[in-house]
Amino acid sequence: MVFCLENEEPRLPLRSAMVHFQASEVQQLLHNKFVVILGDSIQRAVYKDLVLLLQRDSLLTAAQLKAKGELSFEQDQLVAGGQLGELHNGTQYREVRQFCSGSGHHLVRFYFLTRVYSEYLEGVLEELTYxxxxxxxxxxxxxxxxxxxxRCSMExxxxxxxxxxxxxxxxxxDSCLLVWNMAMPLGERVTGGFLLPELQPLAGSLRRDVVEGNFYSATxxxxxxxxxxxxxxxxxxxVQHRHRDGVHWDQHAHRHLSHLLLTxxxxxxxVELPKRDYPSGQPFPPHEFFNYNSTEDFSMSSHLGCGPGVNFVPGPLPPPVPGPVPHGQHRGPVVHRGMPRCAPSSPYHVPRMGGPCRQRLRHSDRLIHTNKLDRQPPAHSGTWPG
Known part of the structure; x- marks a missing residue:
């Protein structure tokens, strides 16, 4: 993360650092894998785009993105909630979906959440346990x-x-990889279904609350x-790919998100990613995907240690070792990596991991070994070698 002073020149948008996956490559990457996605309607769209990309190289339609609780989507199945119950915008709304490929080698499940931790989530964790x-x-x-x-929602x-x-x-x-997706930027005017009419006065502060919430969740x-x-x-x-409700995003944004996530x-x-040349003059994503807008900068509260007049802009990790980058080969996405993971058994040859991998420490173990961890060199940044 980096902190940018307001009087600095605005940064031009960075070119995307990711690989453009094809459906066949996603099928191979997630071969014999069980993927669980938990979250709100944004994460439901993440689930839908992944399910579609596991089957063919096409984008979601506007109707598919807007649909909620449908009985079936692209060969998946509504397991609970949604149209099997009552469609509403209350905090007790439930929706569980599951996709199993025809080959039986891909399993993706989605749970709709209205709160990051609750009794309902405990039930979900029990399902994952047994x-x-x-x-x-x-x-x-x-x-x-x-x-x-x-009122005490942030606490x-x-x-x-x-x-x-x-x-x-x-x-x-320990072999499971957990990825926390930070919340995406909101628009100045928010009219999403989760925000009831009587809560509209909160819309003005919500977009800054999201930045603060992202800070805590990432930490x-x-x-x-x-x-x-x-x-x-x-x-x-x-932001031109964000819908008018100020919350949701179009199919191009969600495909971009899927590529970042899969990278x-x-x-x-x-897993060693494919290296391919894209057609001349057709980089992915196109330059038009990004459009710098200074009004989309966000200021952090002084109690977070940033002080007044400081814009909080999560930035890229240190650059990789200098070297030639062939046309069509991209560096990895901006991520904040925890401990190196133990690579699960997979059909891939893994040339990049020369030594034995380290298990993710349990919470009690980390409390004991805090001082030792502080003295160790930083974990791998997740940036692809140049």
Missing amino acids: GPAPDLVIINSCLWDLSRYG SYRENLERVFVRMDQVLP LAGDHCFDVLDLHFHFRHA HVADAWG
């Missing part, structure tokens, strides 16, 4: 937490973040050695 163990967990919950649970959010990371530590196997996830993908950073200049996962698993 069912098949997940290989990849992707999670985010922020907007509902900060807007639907009273409750911080406490619940600590609870959920402790519980994930206890429940998930706590890092403390628990989980991975963080900074979507707020990646999409801060792609991160491949790096964490030590």
